Amino acid sequence: MKLATMQDGTPDGRLHLVSRHHSRCAPADAARTLQEAMEKWDAVAPALEAQYAALNAGGGEAFDPAKAAAPLPRAWQWLDGSAYDSHGALLQKAFNAPPLDMQGRPLMYQGMSHQFLTPLADARFPSEEDGIDFEGEFGVITDAVAMGTSAADARKHIRLVVQINDWSLRKLAPIEMKTGFGWVQAKPACSMAPVAVTPDELGDLWRDARVDLPLLVDWNGRRFGAANGYPMSAGFDELVAHAAYSRDLVAGTVVGSGTVSNDNYREVGSSCIAERRGIEIIDRGDPETAFMKFGDTVRMEAALPDGTPLFGAIDQRVVKG
Numbered sequence: 071m072k073l074a075t076m077q078d079g080t081p082d083g084r085l086h087l088v089s090r091h092h093s094r095c096a097p098a099d100a101a102r103t104l105q106e107a108m109e110k111w112d113a114v115a116p117a118l119e120a121q122y123a124a125l126n127a128g129g130g131e132a133f134d135p136a137k138a139a140a141p142l143p144r145a146w147q148w149l150d151g152s153a154y155d156s157h158g159a160l161l162q163k164a165f166n167a168p169p170l171d172m173q174g175r176p177l178m179y180q181g182m183s184h185q186f187l188t189p190l191a192d193a194r195f196p197s198e199e200d201g202i203d204f205e206g207e208f209g210v211i212t213d214a215v216a217m218g219t220s221a222a223d224a225r226k227h228i229r230l231v232v233q234i235n236d237w238s239l240r241k242l243a244p245i246e247m248k249t250g251f252g253w254v255q256a257k258p259a260c261s262m263a264p265v266a267v268t269p270d271e272l273g274d275l276w277r278d279a280r281v282d283l284p285l286l287v288d289w290n291g292r293r294f295g296a297a298n299g300y301p302m303s304a305g306f307d308e309l310v311a312h313a314a315y316s317r318d319l320v321a322g323t324v325v326g327s328g329t330v331s332n333d334n335y336r337e338v339g340s341s342c343i344a345e346r347r348g349i350e351i352i353d354r355g356d357p358e359t360a361f362m363k364f365g366d367t368v369r370m371e372a373a374l375p376d377g378t379p380l381f382g383a384i385d386q387r388v389v390k391g
Contacts, residue, residue: 071087071115071118071119071122071267071268071270071271072087072088072089072090072092072122072265072266072267072268072271073085073086073087073088073098073104073107073118073141073230073265073266073267074086074088074095074133074138074141074264074265074266074382075103075104075138075139075140075141075142075143076095076097076137076138076139077137077138077139077188081143081144082103082104082105082143082144083103083139083143084097084102084103085097085098085101085102085103085104085106085107086098086133087118087121087122087125087130088125088133088265089125089126089130089133090126090271090378091378091379092133092135092265092379092382093132093133094125094129094130094131094132094133095125095130095131095132095133096121096125096129096130096131098118098121099117099121100114100117100118100121101114101118104141104142104211104266104322105142105145105321105322108142108211108212108213108229108321108322109213109214109321109322111213111229111321112213135189135190135264135382135383136190138188138189138190138264138265138382139186139188139264140186140187140188140189140261140262140264141211141230141232141262141263141264141265141266142186142211142232142262142266142322142324143185143186143188144183144184144185144186145183145184145186145211145322145323145324146183146320146321146322146323147180147183147319147320147322147323147324148180148181148182148183148186148260148323148324148326149178149179149180149181149309149313149323149324149325149326150178150179150180150181150207150236150325150326150328151176151177151178151304151309151325151326151327151328152176152177152178152328152329153176153177153302153303153304153305153309153327153328154297154301154302154303154327154328154329154330154331154332155301155303156301156331156332156333156335157328157329157331157345158177160331160335160345160348160349160352161344161345161348163348163352164347164348164349164351164352165348165351175312176303176304176308176309176312177328178309178312178313179252179253180252181236181253181257181260182257182258182259182260183324185259186259186260186261186262186324187259187260187261187262187386188261188264189261189262189263189264189382189383189384189385189386190264190383190384190385190386191386192386192387192388192389193237193261193386193387193388193389194389194390194391195237195239195258195364195388195389195390195391196390196391197390198361198362198363198364199241200239200240200241200242201238201239201240201241201242201243201361202237202238202239202240202361202362202363202388203237203238203239203240203342203343203344203361203362204235204237204238204287204289204341204342204343204362204368204370205235205236205237205238205328205329205341205342206233206234206235206285206287206295206297206329206330206341206342206370207233207234207235207236207285207326207327207328207329207330207341208231208232208233208234208281208285208299208326208327208330208372209231209232209233209234209262209324209325209326209327210228210229210230210231210232210306210310210324210325211228211229211230211231211232211266211322211323211324211325212224212227212228212229212310212319212321212322212323212325213227213229213321214227214318214319214320214321215227215310215313215314215318215319215323216314216318217314217315217316217317217318218314218315219310219311219314220311221305221307221308221310221311222307223311224307224308224310224311224314225279225306225307225310227310227319228269228279228306228307228310229268230266230267230268230269231266231267231268231269231271231272231276231281231381232262232263232266232267232324232381233262233263233285233370233371233372233380233381233384234260234261234262234263234324234326234384235260235261235262235368235370235384235386236257236260236326236329237257237258237259237260237261238256238257238342238344239255239256239257239258240256240343240344240361241361242255242256243256243257260326261384261386262384263370263371263381263382263383263384264381264382264383265379265380265381265382266381267380267381271380272374272380273374275374277300278300278305279305279306279307279308280299280300280302280305280306281299281300281327281372282298282299282300283298283299283300283372283373283374283380284296284297284298284299284338284372285297285298285299285330285341285370285371285372286369286370286371286372287339287340287341287368287369287370288368288369288370289343289362289366289367289368290366290367291367291369293339294339294340294341294346295330295338295339295340295341296338296339297330297331297332297335297338297339297340297341298330298332298338299327299330299372301331301332301333302327306325306327309325309327310323310325313325329341329342329345331345335349336349343359343361343362346359347359362388363388364388364389364390365387365388365389366387366388367385367386367387367388368384368385368386368388369383369384369385369386370383370384370385371383371384
């Protein structure tokens with residue numbers, strides 16, 4: 071099943087079903103918003119599935135991603151992991167940082183959740199001097215998860231899979247990290263691709279609670295990265311269980327994978343500029359790739375091997391706020 075939220079002038083938009091090939095859509099009958107659907111998923115999912123099947127058989131109206139909001143325009147909670155060891159190891163080596171002793175725990179922080187940017191709108195930032203960077207990720211949206219839920223049980227609470235651009239202001243991040251209080255200015259609102267999908271839409275490519283597909287990232291129209299989402303050190307089931315260790319997770323919680331990265335980054339490229347700069351430091355002693363400038367564009371998309379779209383594209387231009 072594929073779901074999108076169309077802008078209607080309200081903060082949460084109007085929930086729609088989207089056809090498998092993203093050509094058609096129709097307002098959901100069983101829930102007005104995605105948050106409402108997440109809160110009563112077991113009750114509304116059968117009706118949504120039936121409407122999705124009918125939409126794929128014909129009917130509905132043309133789906134225009136330019137009129138879509140993020141699938142969940144605002145969320146009660148956004149928890150972002152850093153589940154690709156190759157990304158962390160590369161940056162530690164580049165900046166000669168001591169390895170983190172996580173004692174088997176995944177990295178995760180709680181970020182801004184009250185707004186997810188629309189997938190095709192301009193992304194506004196105060197200054198180019200802050201080190202504007204994109205971060206391509208996959209993510210999941212859960213229903214309610216009880217405190218203490220195991221990873222095995224957490225998997226059934228993963229209701230939707232999404233694609234995210236976790237914008238970062240790299241020159242502010244080290245300043246805030248040194249305070250010990252976490253990120254605020256360095257982590258503005260994320261963007262989310264227009265369509266959220268149930269895991270079954272990925273078929274065998276939803277493997278071990280991971281997305282076994284490349285995330286294609288283009289910067290100013292040139293391919294920058296095509297890293298595969300599978301090599302996570304902790305799958306989304308483990309990330310959800312980690313988050314729920316000492317708290318209940320509200321329905322509509324969004325959990326991110328962290329920047330998609332692979333060990334063979336020299337062949338597949340990177341999902342963020344910071345990683346590319348890290349490679350340059352290792353190879354040549356200094357970074358050569360600058361961060362984004364106003365007017366730059368970034369596009370992110372993942373599709374099935376036969377070309378069937380999944381999440382649609384995040385395609386944004388950076389502008390002065």
